[in-house]
Amino acid sequence: MAPSRTLLIGPVLATAALPAAGAGPETGWREVRTPHVVVQTDLVSADARRAALAVERTRAAMLATAWGGAHLFQPEHIEVVVFSDGLDFEHHFGRNVGGVFAHGGYPPRAVLYGPPERWERRATLALEESTSVLRHELAHHLAAYVYRRQPRWFSEGLAQFLETIRVSEDGRSALLGAINPDALRSYNAYRTLTVADALAWGGKLDARDEGATAGLYGLSWLIVHWLYNVHPKELGTFQSLLARGIDPDKAWKVAFGSLALEGIDAELNTYARHGSYAEFTGAIAVPDSDAVERPLGSADVHAIRAGVALIAARMRTDAAPHRAEAEKELGLALGEDPGNVRALRLLGDRVPEGAARRAVAAHPDDGLAWLSLAESLHAAGDAAERERAYRRASELLPDHPGPFNALAIGLLRQDRPKEALPLASTAVQLAPWEPAFLETLATALAALGRCSEAAVTGARALDGLLEGASPAVVQQYRAHVDTLREKCRPGSEP
Numbered sequence: 001m002a003p004s005r006t007l008l009i010g011p012v013l014a015t016a017a018l019p020a021a022g023a024g025p026e027t028g029w030r031e032v033r034t035p036h037v038v039v040q041t042d043l044v045s046a047d048a049r050r051a052a053l054a055v056e057r058t059r060a061a062m063l064a065t066a067w068g069g070a071h072l073f074q075p076e077h078i079e080v081v082v083f084s085d086g087l088d089f090e091h092h093f094g095r096n097v098g099g100v101f102a103h104g105g106y107p108p109r110a111v112l113y114g115p116p117e118r119w120e121r122r123a124t125l126a127l128e129e130s131t132s133v134l135r136h137e138l139a140h141h142l143a144a145y146v147y148r149r150q151p152r153w154f155s156e157g158l159a160q161f162l163e164t165i166r167v168s169e170d171g172r173s174a175l176l177g178a179i180n181p182d183a184l185r186s187y188n189a190y191r192t193l194t195v196a197d198a199l200a201w202g203g204k205l206d207a208r209d210e211g212a213t214a215g216l217y218g219l220s221w222l223i224v225h226w227l228y229n230v231h232p233k234e235l236g237t238f239q240s241l242l243a244r245g246i247d248p249d250k251a252w253k254v255a256f257g258s259l260a261l262e263g264i265d266a267e268l269n270t271y272a273r274h275g276s277y278a279e280f281t282g283a284i285a286v287p288d289s290d291a292v293e294r295p296l297g298s299a300d301v302h303a304i305r306a307g308v309a310l311i312a313a314r315m316r317t318d319a320a321p322h323r324a325e326a327e328k329e330l331g332l333a334l335g336e337d338p339g340n341v342r343a344l345r346l347l348g349d350r351v352p353e354g355a356a357r358r359a360v361a362a363h364p365d366d367g368l369a370w371l372s373l374a375e376s377l378h379a380a381g382d383a384a385e386r387e388r389a390y391r392r393a394s395e396l397l398p399d400h401p402g403p404f405n406a407l408a409i410g411l412l413r414q415d416r417p418k419e420a421l422p423l424a425s426t427a428v429q430l431a432p433w434e435p436a437f438l439e440t441l442a443t444a445l446a447a448l449g450r451c452s453e454a455a456v457t458g459a460r461a462l463d464g465l466l467e468g469a470s471p472a473v474v475q476q477y478r479a480h481v482d483t484l485r486e487k488c489r490p491g492s493e494p
Helices: 045-066 086-093 133-146 152-162 181-189 195-199 210-230 232-243 248-256 261-274 298-315 319-336 341-350 353-362 367-376 383-396 401-413 417-430 435-447 451-463 471-487
Strands: 030-034 037-041 078-083 100-102 109-113 173-176 280-283 292-295
Touching: 030 045, 037 045, 045 078, 045 133, 045 173, 045 280, 045 292, 078 086, 078 298, 086 109, 086 298, 100 133, 100 298, 109 133, 109 298, 133 152, 152 195, 152 210, 181 210, 181 261, 195 210, 195 261, 210 232, 210 261, 232 248, 298 319, 298 341, 319 341, 341 353, 341 367, 353 367, 367 383, 367 401, 383 401, 401 417, 401 435, 417 435, 435 451, 435 471, 451 471
Parallel strands: 037 078, 078 109
Antiparallel strands: 030 037, 030 292, 100 109, 173 280
């Protein structure tokens, strides 16, 4: 066995969430918490606990093997909605997707279905190699803290590369670098695609036909696997550049500029059939993970279902029915509990002031209730009261980026960029994938004359737009980046 190595060792910024939900009658749904995971599910209690612990332990294994046991800036949380019935999942995301992961909102959320053993797939009993929906989605989650820029091919190729990690029976080590049989099969089935197609991959989740999408997934995995084994030094350079926020096209030219795309296509073909590769072992610090369970009330369940429908609406081309379903579920949630914090958070700037005040009165120590109140005061309300609500939310939720970003925006409108910058930086540290927070940070940097940083941060905001972002939203962000470049000239940075 070759000595252990990692994909990238470096600082990782992370975040935590403390979602609130009111108690209610037994619905068959429950919430299970471990140090970094919140599982919301209608699985039976034993399966729900196994699901939460499986996510927690897989997270530890992935950090140990892929990123050299990097210590996170602070404990980050991920919410995982797990449907017991696959038809509930298929209703939103179709039959060809095993799981989804959404950074659009806070905290980031994965959606899966079935007990943990269903998340593990093995092509045949004779093969040790297996793929995992859970590991795939966790790879996306953790990579968001490592890389400031991620082209689609790298994001999906890396996730498929990491989903074959195998944890030892004693849970103290894991193996990295195995073949992904599903990805290899997809590559072999759709050979008309080229590396140039992979580098240009973008657009909505289901914008292409199923065959082309499967082929791009397979090709992206093969590129990452090949680079890891044949060009590890160049791959390390590429990752470091992405982690620094360098434009992916420029990063590719710097790291792989000597490689002709046509030559890579031919070499990948040979590598897929005859290439040799190595697997590397990493030690795992076994996490001490106690699971805490509580039942979820009916209003909470309606809000959870609304959240899943909104994720589907952002990811799919047929967004309208999913948005309509989300509105229906939100109506049911707020009809049962007008102060339900989980439902109010999904309304965003549409939160009724009265409902937000009821939520604060019922949950005075819940920072999310204060955040909802602050947001409800934007249309009409005392600006000083709004700022006090945001500050109270930031005190109660020091690991939530929303209040920090909102306070930074308020200070920028008062032409106080020096005070805004640390708040905007905190928001981006806590949620580095969120375009709105990146846009705020870019504005603060530009106002202080830090032009090159502002330009890079604005480009990251464009990269981070959700798959389902409308052309109008994309144009809005692009226009803002252009405005920053026009008003803020390089050369004035301290």
